[in-house]
Amino acid sequence: MAFIVHKGLSYGSKNYHLFEKSLYYLKDKNSHLNKHNILHMDYENFLSPDEKFHWVCLNKTKVSVVKIFFKTLLASIKTIYLIRGWSTFLGWLLCINRYKWYIKYCEIIKKYKNLKVAIIDYEVLCPKTLILALEKNKIKTVATQERFAHTFCTSFANVVIDTYYVANEFVANFIKNSKYHDVKNVISTGSYRSDYLLSFKKENIPEEITNAKTQGKKIIVALGYQSPNYWFESNVSLETNWTSQISFLEDLIKLDQSLENTFIVIRYKSLGWIKNEYFEKISKKINNCKNIIISTNYSESFYSYKLCANADLVIAKHTSLADECLEKEIPVLFYEYGHNLEKIMSDVFNYLSSGIMCHNFRELLEKTNSLLYNNSSDLKNKIIELNNKVYYVKEKGNVKSKITKNLENLIKNKIMDSN
Numbered sequence: 001m002a003f004i005v006h007k008g009l010s011y012g013s014k015n016y017h018l019f020e021k022s023l024y025y026l027k028d029k030n031s032h033l034n035k036h037n038i039l040h041m042d043y044e045n046f047l048s049p050d051e052k053f054h055w056v057c058l059n060k061t062k063v064s065v066v067k068i069f070f071k072t073l074l075a076s077i078k079t080i081y082l083i084r085g086w087s088t089f090l091g092w093l094l095c096i097n098r099y100k101w102y103i104k105y106c107e108i109i110k111k112y113k114n115l116k117v118a119i120i121d122y123e124v125l126c127p128k129t130l131i132l133a134l135e136k137n138k139i140k141t142v143a144t145q146e147r148f149a150h151t152f153c154t155s156f157a158n159v160v161i162d163t164y165y166v167a168n169e170f171v172a173n174f175i176k177n178s179k180y181h182d183v184k185n186v187i188s189t190g191s192y193r194s195d196y197l198l199s200f201k202k203e204n205i206p207e208e209i210t211n212a213k214t215q216g217k218k219i220i221v222a223l224g225y226q227s228p229n230y231w232f233e234s235n236v237s238l239e240t241n242w243t244s245q246i247s248f249l250e251d252l253i254k255l256d257q258s259l260e261n262t263f264i265v266i267r268y269k270s271l272g273w274i275k276n277e278y279f280e281k282i283s284k285k286i287n288n289c290k291n292i293i294i295s296t297n298y299s300e301s302f303y304s305y306k307l308c309a310n311a312d313l314v315i316a317k318h319t320s321l322a323d324e325c326l327e328k329e330i331p332v333l334f335y336e337y338g339h340n341l342e343k344i345m346s347d348v349f350n351y352l353s354s355g356i357m358c359h360n361f362r363e364l365l366e367k368t369n370s371l372l373y374n375n376s377s378d379l380k381n382k383i384i385e386l387n388n389k390v391y392y393v394k395e396k397g398n399v400k401s402k403i404t405k406n407l408e409n410l411i412k413n414k415i416m417d418s419n
Contacts, residue, residue: 001032001411002039002115002139004130006122008046016270016298019305023144023192023400024119024407032411033404039115043130058130063107072100098129105133115139116414119407122146123164124157131160140414144192144403145171148323152349154180163410165403167191167327170390187406192399194324196302200309208293209310212263217291218372220255220264221307222335223316224248227273239317239344242278247339248317249282251361255315256292258365262372265311267295267304313371315364318345326356327391331371331383333358352389354382 048055
């Protein structure tokens, strides 16, 4: 059993820790899924977080450079006739480069003759060359869906995998009928991180929310995109540039001023950008608002989930956490606009025209009022309907248990077949 790791076993960064990747780990020391029985394969030169782990950095593994060179050369000779012009030459060059990596991964994987099953971490980002090398060596590949919305982003987020644990029946049916994904076995389990929203509901409530609730305030958690740390990165970014960030924060301030008895917690994946003097003025504005704070707790794993689990409303620039909230019927509005655009995600997937997309501040204010203060809101009914149609799973909850049980059976069957 191997775990193909994407950027280590912790999601986030050194200073901005979000959560641990512990989905596949079981405590049973005899289980194939005990973390000390799994071979961890890293393809981005991340070091092992625990010296007791079986850890291999694929890019540092020695292979025959001569063999890879001649195999790549042979492929180049066989396909060079396909070049018809400058554009096809560039495409051919890209494919040959990918083929070189495929050959390299094949040579590395060959060394692990007893390897039967490989779990792919963050399935859409794992190099397809590595997945194909595993398939070539008759190793079954398994993955769990990380992002619900990636299902519909067919131009860059296509999935090549043997067994795929997906968020819901809606996704399963879409993938089965899609020409953009190559999946042999699709299993609907639910979003695995959404279970944390249930476990944190009314338990381990963050202090900032507890204090606001004792004053009878409605809680809004606003999930934003972090900005680049430097101006030259900001200038080429469509959605996360500095101007867009300030526009988002200004709208939250206006929202606070337009609502009564609310408390807004703004949460990002990281906050390094806010230290730039460009954000000094807007930071002071936020600090002067009694009912708005920017969450700075990154020491607790899944802290964003603790905030959302106890929110009356989540306002989000599109993120997987918002989808997980909708799965648990926590009201969500998507901030679907910026200073330079009116749509971000809705052209890809519009949530069955449910009305949870906000394309300007007026819509954001009206829909926020409707969800927070209108007991018979049509929008609330549409969110419930969305939950039943899009996020439907036959057996809800216990997602980790469903995945690990199925995975253990798959491993046992693979071992028995090889014997």
